[in-house]
Amino acid sequence: MTTGKQHISSRSRLLGLAGGAIALALLGVGMARILNLGQANQTAETEVVTTPQRVEVVALGRVEPRGEVIRLGGPSGERIQRLDVSQGDDVQRGAVIAVLDSYDERLAERDVAAAQLSEAQQQLRAQTSVGEAQIQEAQTRLQQVEEPSQFELDAQQARARELEASLDLANQDLQRNQRLYAEGAISRQELDRQETQVQQLREQLNNAQASLIRLERSLQAEARNAQAQLQSERASLTLSQVQSAVASAEQNLKLAEARLERTLIRAPQDGRILRILTHSGETIGQDGGVLEMGDTSQMYVVAEVYESDIGLVEPGQQATITSRNNAFDQTLTGTVEQVGWQIFKNDVLDDDPAANADARVVEVKVRLNQGEAVASLTNLQVDVRIEVR
Numbered sequence: 001m002t003t004g005k006q007h008i009s010s011r012s013r014l015l016g017l018a019g020g021a022i023a024l025a026l027l028g029v030g031m032a033r034i035l036n037l038g039q040a041n042q043t044a045e046t047e048v049v050t051t052p053q054r055v056e057v058v059a060l061g062r063v064e065p066r067g068e069v070i071r072l073g074g075p076s077g078e079r080i081q082r083l084d085v086s087q088g089d090d091v092q093r094g095a096v097i098a099v100l101d102s103y104d105e106r107l108a109e110r111d112v113a114a115a116q117l118s119e120a121q122q123q124l125r126a127q128t129s130v131g132e133a134q135i136q137e138a139q140t141r142l143q144q145v146e147e148p149s150q151f152e153l154d155a156q157q158a159r160a161r162e163l164e165a166s167l168d169l170a171n172q173d174l175q176r177n178q179r180l181y182a183e184g185a186i187s188r189q190e191l192d193r194q195e196t197q198v199q200q201l202r203e204q205l206n207n208a209q210a211s212l213i214r215l216e217r218s219l220q221a222e223a224r225n226a227q228a229q230l231q232s233e234r235a236s237l238t239l240s241q242v243q244s245a246v247a248s249a250e251q252n253l254k255l256a257e258a259r260l261e262r263t264l265i266r267a268p269q270d271g272r273i274l275r276i277l278t279h280s281g282e283t284i285g286q287d288g289g290v291l292e293m294g295d296t297s298q299m300y301v302v303a304e305v306y307e308s309d310i311g312l313v314e315p316g317q318q319a320t321i322t323s324r325n326n327a328f329d330q331t332l333t334g335t336v337e338q339v340g341w342q343i344f345k346n347d348v349l350d351d352d353p354a355a356n357a358d359a360r361v362v363e364v365k366v367r368l369n370q371g372e373a374v375a376s377l378t379n380l381q382v383d384v385r386i387e388v389r
Contacts, residue, residue, distance in 0.1 A: 083280045304346050337365050
């Protein structure tokens with residue numbers, strides 16, 4: 001029994017040692033894998049992934065004149081009486097391009113309004129002249145009243161002063177004669193004669209002074225009457241009714257001229273006629289278009305840059321433009337002048353059937369250095385490459 005127990009104990013120790021060895025082996029393998037994995041991760045972390053730097057943005061674009069293409073129109077249903085331009089003509093701002101059929105009627109209305117204004121102005125001038133003549137007549141009457149009366153008044157005042165002086169002298173003589181009579185040097189008859197003379201001079205002075213007062217009052221009354229008549233004539237010259245008629249005629253003329261101007265289609269800017277939509281004798285359609293024009297003296301390319309690339313584009317960058325359809329042979333150059341503020345659905349479609357036909361883009365305007373090469377190619381599709389390095 002003892003031998004059997006010893007045998008079992010030895011076997012157990014062998015199994016324990018074998019299990020320990022296996023465990024150590026597994027532990028070693030695990031540690032090795034962990035170390036290899038850590039080294040791999042460290043290597044991956046230390047590696048720097050480099051991506052190629054963008055040097056240009058490629059986009060489709062279209063050619064257009066400075067300020068875009070302008071469509072000139074008129075009232076829908078109105079007939080074109082005369083078209084004064086042809087396709088390709090250069091025009092200046094304000095030039096008459098087309099005349100509508102209602103021009104003759106509006107011209108007649110303008111002439112009638114001008115005649116009415118002229119008549120009202122003539123009537124105003126006539127009444128003004130009459131009124132001014134009446135005022136002048138009243139002023140003349142006032143002068144006629146004032147000037148002679150003033151002369152008469154001055155003469156009467158002089159007469160009164162003369163009588164006063166004579167009366168003073170006569171009184172002095174009377175006093176001297178009274179002393180002489182008291183002394184017996186003169187007779188009573190001489191004294192009476194002197195007293196009579198003094199009395200006569202006093203009465204003449206009183207009459208002269210009374211006449212002077214009447215003359216002054218009469219002059220004042222006549223002057224007031226003449227002044228009132230002058231003011232009345234001036235007041236009647238206000239001519240408010242006639243002036244109102246002139247003002248009304250002026251407004252009617254302005255209205256007629258405005259209506260006449262609406263029958264003329266003028267160029268809003270300098271440019272070139274690109275396309276005729278409505279010819280002489282034709283009626284303007286529902287869209288109201290008559291012709292299209294643009295300033296081809298400076299041409300632009302509108303590049304439709306994908307919204308994912310627009311962050312790389314900014315004004316001042318250089319661009320090259322080519323035509324895939326050989327509409328022009330040379331490679332054109334230009335400068336980014338403006339980056340749009342809105343995102344649109346693309347208008348210029350690629351010829352590739354696999355291209356994105358519903359892309360969202362931002363319009364970028366490129367000012368061309370060789371605009372004369374595409375001056376007659378408005379809306380031409382081109383390829384645009386913008387340097388963004």
